[in-house]
Amino acid sequence: MNAKHILIVEDEQPIREMVAFALANAGYDVQEAADARQAQIRISERLPDLMLLDWMLPGISGIDYARRLKKDDLTRDLPIIMLTARAEEEDTVQGLESGADDYMTKPFSPRELVARIRAVLRRGGPAGEDEILRANGLSLDLASHRVSAGDTLLEMGPTEYRLLEFFMAHPERVYSRGQLLDRVWGSNVYVEERTVDVHIRRLRKALEQHGFDALVQTVRGAGYRFSTRV
Ligand code: CA
Numbered sequence: 001m002n003a004k005h006i007l008i009v010e011d012e013q014p015i016r017e018m019v020a021f022a023l024a025n026a027g028y029d030v031q032e033a034a035d036a037r038q039a040q041i042r043i044s045e046r047l048p049d050l051m052l053l054d055w056m057l058p059g060i061s062g063i064d065y066a067r068r069l070k071k072d073d074l075t076r077d078l079p080i081i082m083l084t085a086r087a088e089e090e091d092t093v094q095g096l097e098s099g100a101d102d103y104m105t106k107p108f109s110p111r112e113l114v115a116r117i118r119a120v121l122r123r124g125g126p127a128g129e130d131e132i133l134r135a136n137g138l139s140l141d142l143a144s145h146r147v148s149a150g151d152t153l154l155e156m157g158p159t160e161y162r163l164l165e166f167f168m169a170h171p172e173r174v175y176s177r178g179q180l181l182d183r184v185w186g187s188n189v190y191v192e193e194r195t196v197d198v199h200i201r202r203l204r205k206a207l208e209q210h211g212f213d214a215l216v217q218t219v220r221g222a223g224y225r226f227s228t229r230v
Helices: 013-025 036-045 062-071 089-097 110-124 158-169 177-185 193-208
Strands: 005-009 029-033 050-054 080-084 102-105 132-135 138-141 146-149 152-154 216-219 223-226
Touching: 005 013, 005 036, 013 029, 013 110, 029 036, 036 062, 050 062, 050 110, 062 080, 080 110, 102 110, 110 158, 132 158, 138 158, 158 177, 158 193, 158 223, 177 193, 177 223, 193 216
Parallel strands: 005 029, 005 050, 050 080, 080 102
Antiparallel strands: 132 138, 138 146, 146 152, 216 223
């Protein structure tokens, strides 16, 4: 098996070790660095497939380091997921502008992190990669765009499929209607927020027959969440 190589750059040792442990369990080849200087040494030894980069690092900050990596020919295409303890919208925008491909706000579950890593690696990887997202007995095949419950194929429209794909890649996290519009419909599209509710309803209907509609949960006053927990 050709394991993907992930470099974790994080100065807080307990977090770094927790993440390293979770990723090794998920089958990744993991290396650790406590700051940008150590990360550069690791990179010179072997270029990772993806970097998890903490925002607040001693010395060069995660953001400045991400900017540097994007200027360097060797690391320009290296996917970066920023790890941040801050939740302010402005900060995450700044993080993404620095060249990060995605960000995660601490604390996060290892499961969610693995799903995000898969999603980012898929974007950068060769098309048609054989990948399947799973939740309980529900599976979504990214290559064929097929959704199945056990042996049964589930019928749904293209928007419901994209919504489900987004949810399955980002489980256990609440998204507002506006965020779902940005992430699933695209930020340049003008659609009313009510549209999200319509497609959520259709998605639940498509999943209902097999009881998987319960995975698409309404969080009152906040939005929607995909969760295998009740
Ligand atoms: Ca830190």
